[in-house]
Amino acid sequence: MALRSKKLKPLLFPIILAILFIGVVAFGIRADSPGTDTTEPRQEQSSHKTKHAKEKPAFDKSRYSIDEADSIWVVVNKSRPLNPITYAPNDLMSAGNGQLMRRAAVAALQEMFKAAATEGLNLQPLSGYRSYDTQQTVYSREVATYGQAVADTQSAKPGHSEHQTGLGIDIGGGGCGIEDCFGNTAEGKWVATNGHTYGFIIRYPEGKEAVTGYRYEPWHLRYVGKALAAEMKRTNTVTLEEFFSL
Numbered sequence: 001m002a003l004r005s006k007k008l009k010p011l012l013f014p015i016i017l018a019i020l021f022i023g024v025v026a027f028g029i030r031a032d033s034p035g036t037d038t039t040e041p042r043q044e045q046s047s048h049k050t051k052h053a054k055e056k057p058a059f060d061k062s063r064y065s066i067d068e069a070d071s072i073w074v075v076v077n078k079s080r081p082l083n084p085i086t087y088a089p090n091d092l093m094s095a096g097n098g099q100l101m102r103r104a105a106v107a108a109l110q111e112m113f114k115a116a117a118t119e120g121l122n123l124q125p126l127s128g129y130r131s132y133d134t135q136q137t138v139y140s141r142e143v144a145t146y147g148q149a150v151a152d153t154q155s156a157k158p159g160h161s162e163h164q165t166g167l168g169i170d171i172g173g174g175g176c177g178i179e180d181c182f183g184n185t186a187e188g189k190w191v192a193t194n195g196h197t198y199g200f201i202i203r204y205p206e207g208k209e210a211v212t213g214y215r216y217e218p219w220h221l222r223y224v225g226k227a228l229a230a231e232m233k234r235t236n237t238v239t240l241e242e243f244f245s246l
């Protein structure tokens with residue numbers, strides 16, 4: 001037995017080499033031939049690229065009006081009064097705490113407050129919709145207390161207030177109400193970070209006084225809808241005036 005296997009060994013080596021050679025040549029032909037599985041990933045790649053391009057259409061900035069009082073994108077500021085100036089929304093609902101907002105804004109606010117509550121944060125609606133007449137009273141009181149120059153940095157003339165749209169709300173939490181301290185509470189920070197997910201923006205951000213005409217108000221939220229809030233976040237544009245180039 002030992003003698004026979006010694007004689008076979010020199011023969012086995014070239015046979016193994018020949019088998020390996022045939023295998024390599026056969027694999028090479030298979031890899032090059034069309035219709036085999038190696039072409040499928042290439043097709044998948046190209047179709048994936050096409051699909052990705054279709055998923056990202058350009059954001060349509062004219063989808064909703066920024067001029068009509070009942071549009072969720074309406075832009076109201078010192079130089080853009082509501083039209084009509086005594087506008088009142090027709091779908092006001094309770095936002096809690098005796099405050100009113102428009103239907104879509106209430107739904108979004110409740111969704112946001114619920115999400116905050118799951119993280120142990122307690123947010124409260126403090127001042128929602130104000131009619132033209134109510135805003136007249138608020139503004140006159142501010143002027144009487146602080147003088148017109150100061151009043152104009154923190155209170156809107158009637159017909160020029162976001163609160164009259166039914167889409168604006170002042171909130172509080174973390175032991176702070178409508179005050180600067182709200183921005184430093186866990187609640188205020190959470191809202192600044194997550195508000196856009198629910199369709200809200202901090203309407204008067206820090207450092208944008210020259211753009212909005214108002215000082216930083218971490219408590220004043222404006223509902224603009226999830227699509228616009230997400231696009232403003234994506235493009236890192238913090239004011240409506242800048243986003244719509246006003």
Ligand SMILES: [Zn+2]
Binds near residue numbers: 163168170219221
């Ligand atoms: Zn406000």
